Amino acid sequence: xxxxxxxxxxxxxxxxxxxxxxxxxxxxxxxxxxxxxxxxxxxxxxxxxxxxxxxxxxxxxxxxxxxxxxxxxxxxxxxxxxxxxxxxxxxxxxxxxxxxxxxxxxxxxxxxxxxxxxxxxxxxxxxxxxxxxxxxxxxxxxxxxxxxxxxxxxxxxxxxxxxxxxxxxxxxxxxxxxxxxxxxxxxxxxxx
Amino acid sequence: xxxxxxxxxxxxxxxxxxxxxxxxxxxxxxxxxxxxxxxxxxxxxxxxxxxxxxxxxxxxxxxxxxxxxxxxxxxxxxxxxxxxxxxxxxxxxxxxxxxxxxxxxxxxxxxxxxxxxxxxxxxxxxxxxxxxxxxxxxxxxxxxxxxxxxxxxxxxxxxxxxxxxxxxxxxxxxxxxxxxxxxxxxxxxxxx
Numbered sequence: 001x002x003x004x005x006x007x008x009x010x011x012x013x014x015x016x017x018x019x020x021x022x023x024x025x026x027x028x029x030x031x032x033x034x035x036x037x038x039x040x041x042x043x044x045x046x047x048x049x050x051x052x053x054x055x056x057x058x059x060x061x062x063x064x065x066x067x068x069x070x071x072x073x074x075x076x077x078x079x080x081x082x083x084x085x086x087x088x089x090x091x092x093x094x095x096x097x098x099x100x101x102x103x104x105x106x107x108x109x110x111x112x113x114x115x116x117x118x119x120x121x122x123x124x125x126x127x128x129x130x131x132x133x134x135x136x137x138x139x140x141x142x143x144x145x146x147x148x149x150x151x152x153x154x155x156x157x158x159x160x161x162x163x164x165x166x167x168x169x170x171x172x173x174x175x176x177x178x179x180x181x182x183x184x185x186x187x188x189x190x191x192x
Numbered sequence: 193x194x195x196x197x198x199x200x201x202x203x204x205x206x207x208x209x210x211x212x213x214x215x216x217x218x219x220x221x222x223x224x225x226x227x228x229x230x231x232x233x234x235x236x237x238x239x240x241x242x243x244x245x246x247x248x249x250x251x252x253x254x255x256x257x258x259x260x261x262x263x264x265x266x267x268x269x270x271x272x273x274x275x276x277x278x279x280x281x282x283x284x285x286x287x288x289x290x291x292x293x294x295x296x297x298x299x300x301x302x303x304x305x306x307x308x309x310x311x312x313x314x315x316x317x318x319x320x321x322x323x324x325x326x327x328x329x330x331x332x333x334x335x336x337x338x339x340x341x342x343x344x345x346x347x348x349x350x351x352x353x354x355x356x357x358x359x360x361x362x363x364x365x366x367x368x369x370x371x372x373x374x375x376x377x378x379x380x381x382x383x384x
Contacts, residue, residue, distance in 0.1 A: 032363045034220060034230040041232030045258025046381040047265075066237025073239075073265060118381045151382050170369035171224040177362035189238040189310045190343050 023150035025143055025167040029126050029159040032173030039121045039153045040067050047077045051118035058105050058128045058156075059084040059098070065192040081108060091131045102134045109142055116147040126156030126163065136160045215342035217335060217359040221318050221351040224365030231313045231345045232259050239269045243310030250297050250320045250348075251276040251290070257384040273300060283323045294326045301334055308339040318348030318355065328352045 028035040043053035055067065061084040062068070071080050083105030089098050105122075112120055122139075129136045139154075143166055146152055154163060164170055186192050220227040235245035247259065253276040254260070263272050275297030281290050297314075304312055314331075321328045331346075335358055338344055346355060356362055378384050 027368075028226060029368075030366075033361065034226060034233075034363050034365070037233030037237070038226040038230040039233065040236045041226075041229030041234075041259075042382060044232045044236050044262055045229070045384065048258030048260065048262030049381040051381040066240030067233075068240065070236055070240030070266075074262075151379075164369065167369060169225065170367070171226050172366045172368045173226070174222070174364045174366050175362070176219075176221075176364045177356065177359060187343075189241040189243040190234060192237065 022144075023146035023148055023152065024169065025146070026151060026153045027126065027159050027163060027167040027170040028153065028155045028173060029157060029164075029170065030172035030174050031157060032175045033178075034173045035155040035157070036067075036123050038171075038173075039123060039155050042119055042151075042153060043078060043121060044074075046118045047074050049118075050077060052077045052115070053079070053119040053121070054112045054115070054117045055080040055121040055123060056105050056109050056112065057082045057084060057123040058102055058125050059089050059133065060124060061086045061101075062192075066189060081105075083108065089131075089133070094131070094133060098133055102128055106134055106138055106142060113142070113145060113147065113150065113152075116149055118149065119151055119153060120146075121153045121155070124156040125154050126159035128156065129160050129163065130156075130158040136162050139163060140166060214336075215338035215340055215344065216361065217338070218343060218345045219318065219351050219355060219359040219362045220345065220347045220365060221349060221356075221362065222364035222366050223349060224367045225370075226365045227347040227349070228259075228315050230363075230365075231315060231347050234311055234343075234345060235270060235313060236266075238310045239266050241310075242269060244269050244307070245271070245311040245313070246304045246307070246309045247272040247313040247315060248297050248301050248304065249274045249276060249315040250294055250317050251281050251325065252316060253278045253293075254384075258381060273297075275300065281323075281325070286323070286325060290325055294320055298326055298330055298334060305334070305337060305339065305342065305344075308341055310341065311343055311345060312338075313345045313347070316348040317346050318351035320348065321352050321355065322348075322350040328354050331355060332358060 028038050046053040061082050068080055071078055083101045128134045220230050238245040253274050260272055275293045320326045321331055
């Protein structure tokens, strides 16, 4: 998958240490498109193999999105739980409810990890952390106890440096070309 | 989805023209991770809304991958068709069969477009074009007739410039951090 082998004892040792202590942390960030979508693709793969994939969406509460509507067809391995309002958050002036819901999401994530899913997706948590809707320290604490068989995926723009530091793999989605930039309405079955 | 609105008449006109003539072309390229996975996430969303998503995999023939194994659970909207051998192609010395299978894939794609799916994913076609396994000109020809309701997604590293030019949206997946780089075996339910 990652091309040809390139062994070095230090990375080998690093890996061994990772494998013995905890599962992996993947971050998808950047201004480009495909962060949540990519995590959903991982979930699709996991479910294809009969593994459990738990998606926790922060700051999102719309049920008519594709990843939510597909859930019954991929049950019981595929789970999606939303901890946000239907409306978008005003980041300049968040509501107390925004913080409450996010805290509940984090609490749910903690319990979800105990079930040792193949994948635990914390969707939009990077942006939530950036704006202080969840505390980066609380996320770091959650990430201390990842079962060996679990990969935790954090999505969202503007991932705080402390999360980047902690992650095993960080991919930035970067727009190369986006001619209609900010004025295309999101299309059903593609962007949501 | 794309943040706040930023209207300009030229992009507005561009859009109008696009909408009246053909569906969109998305490219996911770059050395980073998440190109195929992202396309799979789009498929999941489309299927969630009850739309058809047709995935055509070039240079891939392994049936025990997650995106293949999930197909019955998402039928009939989700389709996946492979046009490759089980083994990896030796790009320095491709087999005649590699070219034949890729040509069949392209032929299949042409017919698939006629069914006006919400999504048509041409997985790894960028890399296939880069190495001449399929001709870029043949892909460009295929892309002339995209039904308005269809988005065509091209994935794979090293997308040729002519495809980038033609695409409406191009996202580059870029590694920010990948400490174990090239020596982690792909893990079931995550990388495949």
